Amino acid sequence: EVQLVESGGGLVQPGGSLRLSCAASGFSFSDYYMDWVRQAPGKGLEWVGRVRKRTNSYTTEYAASVNGRFTISRDDSKNSLYLQMSSLKTEDTAMYYCVKVDSKFYFDYWGQGVLVTVSS
Amino acid sequence: DIQLTQSPSFLSASVGDRVTITCRASQGINSNLAWHQQKPGKAPKLLIYAASTLQSGVPSRFSGSGSGTEFTLTITSLQPEDFATYYCRQLQSYPITFGQGTRLEIK
Numbered sequence: 008e009v010q011l012v013e014s015g016g017g018l019v020q021p022g023g024s025l026r027l028s029c030a031a032s033g034f035s036f037s038d039y040y041m042d043w044v045r046q047a048p049g050k051g052l053e054w055v056g057r058v059r060k061r062t063n064s065y066t067t068e069y070a071a072s073v074n075g076r077f078t079i080s081r082d083d084s085k086n087s088l089y090l091q092m093s094s095l096k097t098e099d100t101a102m103y104y105c106v107k108v109d110s111k112f113y114f115d116y117w118g119q120g121v122l123v124t125v126s127s
Numbered sequence: 128d129i130q131l132t133q134s135p136s137f138l139s140a141s142v143g144d145r146v147t148i149t150c151r152a153s154q155g156i157n158s159n160l161a162w163h164q165q166k167p168g169k170a171p172k173l174l175i176y177a178a179s180t181l182q183s184g185v186p187s188r189f190s191g192s193g194s195g196t197e198f199t200l201t202i203t204s205l206q207p208e209d210f211a212t213y214y215c216r217q218l219q220s221y222p223i224t225f226g227q228g229t230r231l232e233i234k
Contacts, residue, residue, distance in 0.1 A: 042223075044171075052163075052171065052214055054223040070222050104170055111177070112218045113161050117170035 009033040011105045011118035018124045023095050029088040029105030029118055037061060037083040040108040043090050044117075045101035053101075055079075057108070058088070073099075095125045129153055129217050133226035139234045144205045148229045150198045150215035158194045159219040165228075166211045174213075175200065207233075 015027040029041070040063075043055040056069040058079045067079050078091040088105055105118040130153040140146050150160065158178040163171040173182045175191035178198055188203045202209055210233050215226040 051228045052165075052216075052225040054225065057223075068221050113173060113176040114163070114171075114216070115173050115182070117172070119170055 009107065009116045011107060011116060013103065013105050013118045013121035016103065016121035016123045018126060019095055020127050021095060021097055021125055023125070024091070024093040025095065025123060027090040027092070027103055027105075027121055027123070029090075031086045031088065031105075031107070034107065034116075036081075036086040039110075040112070041079075041081060041088045042106040042108055042114065043079060043088075044104045044106050044114070045099075046104070046120075047098070047101045050101075055090070055103070092123070095123075097125050099123065100125045128222055129156060129220060129224055131215050131217055131224055131226040133213075133215060133229045136227060136229060138229060138231045140205055140231065141234045142205055142207060145201065145203045146205060146231065148200045148213055148231075150193075150200070150226050152196045152198075152217060152219075155195045156217045156219035159217055160191075160193070160198050161216045161218065162189075162191055162200045163214045163216060164209075164211045165214065171214065202231075205231075 010032045012030045019025050040059050042057045056079045058081050059066045076094045080089045102120040104120045106114045107116040109115040132151045134149045160178045162175040164174050165171040174185050179191045190201050213229045
């Protein structure tokens, strides 16, 4: 059974940093791209970014709203995905979801989400 | 960026009804569109990919159609568990974008 379990969320002040983790199990983690998607309270879904797999040199893509502030990485030896967030803004307050990207680039599995609150 | 506009944003319907949600793309995206369902407090779930292919385990009362710039999600014979918010998503180009969502509520 595929499982994606996010952790690391919490309350952080504007301008601060936070690192989210996603522990994956139930599939061959290293074979798939992985994404982060977020959802502000009461709002819609917003794609944050992607990290490709080793055979694609672990290259990344980001939404313009987080480019230069957020960094996505992965550790295939630990079946883990990471989201390093810095220079956080109040508008980054959201539930952050770890998402598995299938071979056709569809989001076939989502984690339960982790809440990040940016507030003074 | 490719913008996706869903209509309606809010839909009220009864159990047993047939409903259709439309997703329009600001430029052609071939069939590179998915539909997700999200229930309150839960993560989204993939319903349909490649515009019209039902994800494994999804009931056949859900169907998708369209290509290019106009797409539809149809639910025939609404069940109580179908009342949720539905999002379309394009994967034609970066940045990946979602529609604003359609909230389906019980009449």
